[in-house]
Amino acid sequence: MRAALIIAIWGASISTVAHADTGVPLTESARAASLAGAVTALDDDLSALAANPGALASLEHASFALSIRGGLVDFDFRRTGERTQTLDRSLVGFDLTLASPLPGALDFLVFGAAINLPAQNILRFRASPRPDAPRLALYESRVERTAITLALGAKIFERIQIGYGVTLAPSLTLPTEIDFDAEREGETNNDRVAVNLDLTLKTGVAWTVGMRLELHERLALGFRYSEAIVLEVSGPTDIRAGGIRLDEVLDFEDVATPQQIALGLTTRPVDDLLLSVDVRWEDWSRYRTILSRNPDPGWSDAWSVQVGGEARVHRGLDVRLGYGWLPSPVPAQVADDNLLDADRHEVALGVGVDLAAFDIARVRLDAYARVQAFHQQRVTKDPSRLSDADPTTPDRQIDNLGYPGFTSRGGMWQLGITATALLGREANGASE
Amino acid sequence: MRWVWAVALCCACAETSPHPPSAVAVAEPDSVCLGDAHATPVLLDARESAQRLTLVPEAEPPDLPPLRYTWTLEGDEHRVVDGNLGSEQITVTLAGERPLHVSLRVESSAGSVSETMITVSVTEPESGPGPSCESDLECGPCRACVESRCELR
Numbered sequence: 001m002r003a004a005l006i007i008a009i010w011g012a013s014i015s016t017v018a019h020a021d022t023g024v025p026l027t028e029s030a031r032a033a034s035l036a037g038a039v040t041a042l043d044d045d046l047s048a049l050a051a052n053p054g055a056l057a058s059l060e061h062a063s064f065a066l067s068i069r070g071g072l073v074d075f076d077f078r079r080t081g082e083r084t085q086t087l088d089r090s091l092v093g094f095d096l097t098l099a100s101p102l103p104g105a106l107d108f109l110v111f112g113a114a115i116n117l118p119a120q121n122i123l124r125f126r127a128s129p130r131p132d133a134p135r136l137a138l139y140e141s142r143v144e145r146t147a148i149t150l151a152l153g154a155k156i157f158e159r160i161q162i163g164y165g166v167t168l169a170p171s172l173t174l175p176t177e178i179d180f181d182a183e184r185e186g187e188t189n190n191d192r193v194a195v196n197l198d199l200t201l202k203t204g205v206a207w208t209v210g211m212r213l214e215l216h217e218r219l220a221l222g223f224r225y226s227e228a229i230v231l232e233v234s235g236p237t238d239i240r241a242g243g244i245r246l247d248e249v250l251d252f253e254d255v256a257t258p259q260q261i262a263l264g265l266t267t268r269p270v271d272d273l274l275l276s277v278d279v280r281w282e283d284w285s286r287y288r289t290i291l292s293r294n295p296d297p298g299w300s301d302a303w304s305v306q307v308g309g310e311a312r313v314h315r316g317l318d319v320r321l322g323y324g325w326l327p328s329p330v331p332a333q334v335a336d337d338n339l340l341d342a343d344r345h346e347v348a349l350g351v352g353v354d355l356a357a358f359d360i361a362r363v364r365l366d367a368y369a370r371v372q373a374f375h376q377q378r379v380t381k382d383p384s385r386l387s388d389a390d391p392t393t394p395d396r397q398i399d400n401l402g403y404p405g406f407t408s409r410g411g412m413w414q415l416g417i418t419a420t421a422l423l424g425r426e427a428n429g430a431s432e
Numbered sequence: 433m434r435w436v437w438a439v440a441l442c443c444a445c446a447e448t449s450p451h452p453p454s455a456v457a458v459a460e461p462d463s464v465c466l467g468d469a470h471a472t473p474v475l476l477d478a479r480e481s482a483q484r485l486t487l488v489p490e491a492e493p494p495d496l497p498p499l500r501y502t503w504t505l506e507g508d509e510h511r512v513v514d515g516n517l518g519s520e521q522i523t524v525t526l527a528g529e530r531p532l533h534v535s536l537r538v539e540s541s542a543g544s545v546s547e548t549m550i551t552v553s554v555t556e557p558e559s560g561p562g563p564s565c566e567s568d569l570e571c572g573p574c575r576a577c578v579e580s581r582c583e584l585r
Contacts, residue, residue, distance in 0.1 A: 079507070079530075082506065082507065083506075129549075130549070383556055389463075389551070389553045390462070390463065390553070393463070393555070393572040394558075394562045394563055394571055394572045394574075394575055394582050395555045395556060395557050395558050395562075395572050395574050395575070396555065396556045396558055397463050397553040397554070397555050397556075397572075398530075398531060398553055398554050398555075398556055399531045399551040399552075399553035399554075400531065401531075401533065401551075403530055403531060404529075404530055
């Protein structure tokens with residue numbers, strides 16, 4: 001465990017513009033992304049580990065997949081009457097996913113495991129010295145985190161599949177002592193500094209349950225419930241430097257993923273065409289800021305809709321198109337916070353090639369491009385809801401970084417690829 | 433304070449130079465009254481910055497080249513009345529319509545850089561009588577001490 005923590009600290013010491021892909025669903029395959037995430041009822045895709053463990057039971061092959069994605073979130077922020085500033089963040093991440101039907105008489109069970117890796121750090125928290133600094137609500141000031149997902153799907157009847165999954169993500173407790181001796185030797189001022197870090201990595205667990213119901217050979221319904229994934233960094237700090245002592249308690253938390261319920265429907269009206277639609281509810285009203293406090297104003301729950309289509313245009317070649325309407329959970333920023341977010345439209349395009357159809361290899365390659373366009377955000381601050389910068393001085397001192405108001409507008413684009421290798425035999429013992 | 437130290441843990445690790453300078457900016461006064469209309473000079477002072485970031489103050493080595501300063505001012509309409517955006521001290525006046533956000537970038541002779549930001553707030557007068565007082569200094573930028581009471585100017 002200490003080796004992993006050293007890596008996390010070492011990683012945090014490298015100056016980087018590549019932050020983690022926060023805001024991107026865990027274990028999302030390129031196929032799922034190109035369908036705008038409308039995959040709750042989708043079969044035969046490894047994204048089921050997190051999207052719907054019940055659908056995992058539809059896998060007939062042992063499969064291993066590597067997903068890589070990179071993208072950029074770009075926002076323009078402009079206080080009323082001032083120049084425009086640009087905030088941008090890169091989103092880079094990797095997924096490794098493995099799933100397989102169990103052998104023999106247990107082949108109605110499918111077990112899957114996945115690890116989600118951000119670009120550099122196992123766990124990294126970053127909180128601005130100014131809590132009112134303009135920042136992206138969903139893509140910034142969030143936690144870079146590694147997550148491991150385990151899931152088990154079962155085909156309990158011919159047309160009913162259920163599943164259960166857990167996601168493990170790290171949290172950190174760190175009692176910290178720094179003892180700095182004011183009497184120094186030599187020319188440097190850093191002698192006799194004793195740093196005692198007692199880092200404890202806790203593992204947060206969030207579970208997911210799902211079900212997939214095949215109403216007809218061409219029509220399926222899916223359901224998923226996911227518990228929220230909340231990560232924490234906490235612990236007392238004790239810093240002594242000569243006669244100076246600073247005794248603080250760190251308490252940071254981040255809602256990496258809110259509690260969710262998703263309903264999906266997938267249909268194949270003809271053999272070479274698939275259509276899917278999802279409706280999703282996300283419990284953002286319980287969101288707490290990285291400083292472990294309730295945001296002001298509080299966030300709202302969000303209902304979103306995603307639709308996707310996939311067409312086989314040639315032997316072994318699929319093209320995909322997806323659209324998502326993603327309302328923002330962030331209310332009008334009339335108080336201290338200056339979170340940049342708005343309702344957004346998502347459009348995704350994708351292509352998939354099954355190399356087995358060309359007798360090359362038992363490998364599928366899927367790629368996608370995704371774009372999110374945010375509506376414009378307009379804010380006028382309510383001075384009565386702004387904190388007094390100096391309560392000891394008469395009247396109200398206003399120093400808010402969003403005062404008297406601001407506008408913002410942004411977009412996100414992302415590219416990704418998934419390579420899926422089919423391993424071994426089918427669950428029924430047939431081989432290809 | 434909690435979040436300041438969190439950033440210190442991150443930022444101290446993120447520095448590529450072993451001896452970053454200390455960037456310290458002070459504003460006097462740190463607030464102007466709403467609608468000040470350039471009546472109040474505000475001194476922005478970087479003299480407490482130092483060549484190296486340390487927990488215990490130490491004397492500056494006498495033979496080092498001076499620090500280089502870069503001020504960036506955003507927010508309220510402002511006029512520079514003394515100094516310039518590269519000097520150790522700069523005096524500005526403000527329209528007093530919104531806060532002035534002041535960024536100070538300090539570069540040491542070794543090429544290391546540190547930045548800090550402070551805000552000159554704008555004071556919005558509130559209705560009602562002010563507190564008791566003994567001098568104007570206790571009354572904030574919008575009031576004066578009149579007969580031991582802070583009254584709006």
